[in-house]
Amino acid sequence: MSSPHRWCSPLLLVLAACGSKPTPGPQLRVEHPGDTLRFAVIGDYGLASPEEEAVAHMVEGWAPDLVITLGDNNYPDGRASTIDENIGQYYHAFIHPYRGRYGEGAAENRFFPTLGNHDWHTPGPWPYLDYFDLPGNERYYDLVWGPVHLFALDSDPNEPDGSTLDSEQSTWLRERLTASTSPWQVVYMHHPPYSSGDHGSTPRMHWPFAQWGADVVLSGHDHHYERIERDGITYVVNGLGGKPERYAVGRPVAGSAVRFNEAHGAMLIEATPTRLELRVHPDVVQDDQALRRAAAKQARLPEAEVLAVLVRRRAIDARRGRVWLQLAVDLVRRGEAMPAEPALAPVELPALRGEPPVVVVGAGPAGMFCAWALAQQGIAAVVLERGKPVRPRRHDLAALAKRGELNPESNYCFGEGGAGTFSDGKLYTRAHKRGDVQQVLDALVGYGAPARILVDARPHIGTNRLPRVITAMREHLTSAGVGLHFERRVEGLCTAGGRVTGVRLHGETIPARAVVLAVGHSARDVTAWLHAAGVPLVPKPFAVGVRLEHPQALIDDLQFGPLAGHPALGAASYRLVERACGVGSFSFCMCPGGFIVPAATEPGGQVVNGWSPSSRGGRYANSGFVTEVGPDQLRAAGLSPDDVLAGLALQRRLEQAAFEA
Known part of the structure; x- marks a missing residue:
């Protein structure tokens, strides 16, 4: 094929075909019925984690025809005991034959991996070779799917047929590439021929891919994204598939056009006989x-x-x-000194003092930052959380999603980090007296949140990243002496002489110099026992409604018009406000490229929430659409506005009706 035409933007590459080649002999050929072939590319992904789960959700939302991988499918050692959890848990619907425990497999295989160095660890590649049913010798192979001829290589130095230019594998690739008649030739492997990342370039893989007829060469190994233009073709490094550690990018190699390591993601490739489009998600790189x-x-x-x-x-x-x-x-x-960027790291905390401590009830954002602020002043604090830490909390969410089993103490609302941990991670406040918001953002970046939240008008960490940030914050606080205790539900206050002196738990009391109730909106039992104890409560208006879901592409088109899909814009959002009959209605918690989850906290009730991964790359958008509830609405529901608990009663009634429906 003669050199294709190219149109480029930072995370989008488009090639246009100009010619054809002589006869191929692929080891697998699949006819594609549609006009456009869509396939996903993931690299360095195989470690069961919130990051991999979020990337897998994004890939699923694309509804690709097939998935290819760039190696390191099964961390840390490629063992048979971890392979199904690391791969099948998220991608079983693409694998055939699938023999794992996570659901039904595909009717035909649509998952085509390559071996990485971690797949070659003890006991060698045998778990990988046993798990998959692939063409050829399964270590390296080719297939034609519609307009694309794919060539999967084993770039590991342990490959029996070699991975150097004079190897048997190299000869195989040269013969296959030069014989291919497909409109597009895509070579993919694990070790990058060229990379500006920590591992760097792989000289033994400096094969003459362009001379042999390749259009694109894909690789992983380094945990960043990079596009490199060399020898008239495109090289891509894409190791952002889900391994939590992302690597630094060093001095750019020759031809490096774009580099990015701020978020996890995947690549979507769309191909027709005349056009090949490669787009990496998330699209957050600027030119x-x-x-x-x-x-x-x-x-x-x-x-x-x-x-x-x-x-x-x-x-x-x-x-x-x-x-x-x-x-x-x-x-x-030029000639001016570059301003020093602040070194964002967890602040040094002084030795804590004070006996008894301040007791903070609830380990959501309000509770955690309350303990953080107290610790900065050297004041001892103890945080009591009814739910579980991030990691075991995930198992309760899985039981709810897969089997409908609700744990009233550990769910999408209760647990370390509060409701936002697993339901989005937006950072905003509607309060007019907001305090030092920048201090909070700086702290989150110090604990591992992406630096872009410091500049984005609508900062968003994402459910896939937030658990790691919260864990880092907890470890920092506890190392400084803050007490943080889980599965400890507070059942009442201790008082003496008209003052609060501590809290009551099941079977014990904890003395306190002060108590902060940072319990969130769903701890109705706390409101009930406060009311029963005679604590003055004041009702306030609130809002209830439904959650809407619509194709993200529709929102992009409505908001961005012909610019929809531009790499600099990402997924579009919206905000709607309307007032009718004297009552306000408005959109709330809009989640671009997100998902809807069950967020009930009480048996026999149903309520939903929405979230987006940091990439906002899912196929659907969702948003709450709510209306105000005040005294008139309570009266219409047969409830007395004078009852301070009437609003909670209405919430419970609506959730039970939704559950029964």
């Missing part, structure tokens, strides 16, 4: 050269005078039919 050019123009400076452009705030304005990417930047001119 530095274009930004420098625009900033220089705005400042009326020659572009050569601009040393760097530092983004301080980023927002998207899609109102009134036009789409604007709004950036607030600092411009550094």
Whole structure:
């Protein structure tokens, strides 16, 4: 094939075919009935984790025709005891024959992996070879699916047929590539021929892929995304498939066009006989050269005078039919010193003092940051949480999702980090007196949140990342002496002389110099025992409603029009407000590219919530749409507005009706 035409943006590559080649002999051929073949590419993903789960959800939302992998399918050692948990748990619907325990497999195999170095660990590749049924010798093979000829290589040095230019495997690839007549030739493997990451380039894989006819060469190993243009073809490194550790990117290798390591993700490739489009998700990389050019123009400076452009705030304005990417930047001119970036790390906490301690009830964001603020002042605190830590809490969520088994003490609302841990991780406040929000954002980045939350107008960590951030925060607090205890439900207050002196748990009391109730909106039992104890309570209006779900592509088209899908924009969101008959209705907790989950806390009730992974790459968007509930609405429901618990009674009534329906 003659060199294809190219159109590029940071995370989007489009190739257009210009010719054809002589006769192939693929080891597997699959006819594709549609006009466009869609397949997902994941690399360095195989470790059962929230990160892998989020990437798998995103891939599932694309409804791809097949999935290919770039190796390291089964961390840490490629053992038979971990392979189904690491792979089948998330991708069994693509695998045939599937013999695992996580559900039905595919009618025909649509999962085509490559071996990585972790798949070659003790006891060698045998668990991988036993688990999959692949073409050829299963270590390296080729297949034609519609307009694409795929060539899977084993780049590991342990490969029996070799992985150097003079190897038997290299000869096999050269013969297959030069004989292929497919419109597109895609080679994929684990070790990157070229990479700017920690592992770096792999000289033994410097094969003449372009000369032999490859259009694209895909690899993993380094846990970042990179696009490299060399020898007239495109090389891609994509190791962001779910292994929690993401690698730093060093000095760019020759031809490196785009580098990114801020989030996990996958690649979606769409192919027709005349067009090959590669897009990596999430689409959050900016074009530095274009930004420098625009900033220089705005400042009326020659572009050569601009040393760097530092983004301080980023927002998207899609109102009134036009789409604007709004950036607030600092411009550094040549000859000026680069401003020092703050070293964002957990703050040093002093020795804690105070006996008895402050007792904080609830380990959601309010409770955790209350303990954090107290610790910064050297004040001893004990946090009591009715739910479980992040990791065991996941098992209760799985039981709820798969078997409908609700644990009233450990669910989407109760547990370490509160409701946001597994239901989105948006960062916003509607309060007008917001305090030092920047201090909170800095702290979250110090605990591992992505640095982009410091500049995004609508910062979002994502359910796939937030558990790790919360765990780091907990470990930092406990190392400084903060007590953090799980599965400890507070049942009442201890008082003496009209003052609170502690809290009561089942069978014990804990003395306290002060008590902070950071219990969230779902701890109705706390409100009940406070009321029974004579604590003054004041009812306030609230809102109830439904959660809407719609195709993300529809929202993108409505908001961005012809710019929908542009890498700089990502998934679109919206906010709606309406007032009718004197009552306000509005959208709430809009989740682009997200998922809907059951969020009940009481048996016999049903309520739902929504969340998005950090990539916001799912196929569907969802949003709460709610209406105000005040005294008039309570009266209409047969409840007395004078009853301070009437609102909770209405909530419970609605949840029970939803469950029974």
